[in-house]
Amino acid sequence: MTVTQPSDQAARERIREDLDSTLFVEAGAGTGKTSELVRRIVRLVASGRTEMQRIAAITFTEAAAAELRDRVRIELEKAAGETDSPSSEERTRCEAALAQVDAAAVETLHGFARRILAGHPLEAGLPPSFDVLDEIGASITFEERWTAFVDDLLADQSLEETLLRAFTLGLTLEHLHIVALEFHRHRDRLEDVTIDVGPLRAVDAGPLVRDLEQVCELRASCQDPDDGLYRHLEGLDMYRRRLAAAETDLVRLSIWAEGTRMKCSVGRRENWDGVTPSDVRGLLTEADQMRSDLLWQARSSLLSPLLAAIRHFILKYAEDRRRQGRLEFHDLLVQARDLLRRDALVRSAVREQFSHLLIDEFQDTDPIQTEMAVLLAAKGVDGKSPPWHEASIEAGRLFFVGDPKQSIYRFRRADIVLYQAVQERFSGETVRLTQNFRSVKPVIDWVNHIFAGLMAEETEGQATYVPIEPWWEPPETTPVTVHVLGGPSEGLVSSIRQREAAEIARIIEAAKAEGWPVGEIQGSGERVIRRAQYADIAILMPTRTTLPPIEQALEEEFGL
Ligand SMILES: Nc1ncnc2c1ncn2[C@@H]1O[C@H](COP(=O)(O)OP(=O)(O)OP(=O)(O)O)[C@@H](O)[C@H]1O
């Protein structure tokens, strides 16, 4: 190794030393983002700016949080034991921090939210011994409530006509169930939404009937009653008459909704006089468009009262969970956010309790995370707090770390557009790390090459690829390469999966047998190269469906 310092050393020093600024660090995988976050925590404590128990370090998963706590502990131990540079005062502070690290708020956002709620249950309107339901329990309870809601909905006289019409137009209870689940998932956004519910509109078939009548009269210009277009118009005329004769809105709607085709492509030119088949077909296309527009309007006007009823159901259910103290996982975030939003006293108490908020994996942020971070870092605001993008925050309280390319939790509301907005709003300049410590040059070259092409352009919601630089050279003895397995394959998916699995098993066997080199950092910080073991190998797969053939192949290869 010829270089002695990472090429981005200045950025790393800034993270450790510029402790009184709000920093936003953006960097690729394995560049030491989490390591630098840990070092910043140690510096915050060692410099006497704060204490470990006043720091909140938030990451995305329970596993990452446990690892983060361990890494903080290890770095604090190192700093407490160092004899050369830090002053004895700094060492003493790190020792004190070590005693606090187990109880410190190094946790997931949900854990942090729970901590805030547990500290202020009465203000949050929760019974002091509130519970958090697991996912299965939450789902069962939701379905029970939904069933009861549907019974009420179907018995509700004021919605009877709306429902009849909606069902006539193809709506099903399953559709409503899907809407309810989405509303439930985003219940925190429902409160600010108003749904206007107007009276049911009369179903006016007049314009469509008149249009069809005019087109159907054009039959007189056709000489051949066997002409395809002529026959089509005959059929449509029947349809028009039924529509005109319909006595109720419901019947009119059901005729509208029939799949009767209006547009057609038949008709011979020589059979028509004074008007061409193509003119007639143009008029039919217009009539068809009119029918679709009318249907669309009818459908959307019917949806409003139903959406309003579902919104009410979801909010009422959330309210009941809060009163009973039986929260769902996501409720932790919503309740903590709401509490911080509305209660200036609690807000200032929590702000006093936590002087610094450091957030790892910020690319997977839930919108509520941003809001909570800002609420806790905003300059003293009394009463109701302003929206996050208007708040002015105290410098140095917030520290964000993220890699937009690694955002994987979109289904859990991670939002890259929001990530970028926060970055712009709170950091004058983004601190970037580019040196990768995890992989060796040939692997990184391959990754840079592939992804620079695949993620070439920045579009909204999609990060561009930023190349990373290797820190470690590959060991001189064995070449390190990227193996691409397989190649174009034909046959049934199941047999391709089996072949793929067999290749995976073979390459694992080769890695072990040939002793592929693995770099390992020793406790002393020195890196040694050793032969690969099975424990070094991870198999990543997009879905679980590919797992059984892989298990089988591994069993066959290794008898595991
Ligand atoms: N300054 C450094 N010098 C040498 N090795 C380092 C340095 N910083 C971090 N590392 C090592 O690099 C590896 C990756 O570090 P870390 O987990 O902090 O990266 P990261 O950017 O947070 O990764 P991810 O993108 O997966 O979250 C670890 O093995 C760590 O020990």
Ligand SMILES: [Mg+2]
């Ligand atoms: Mg990390």
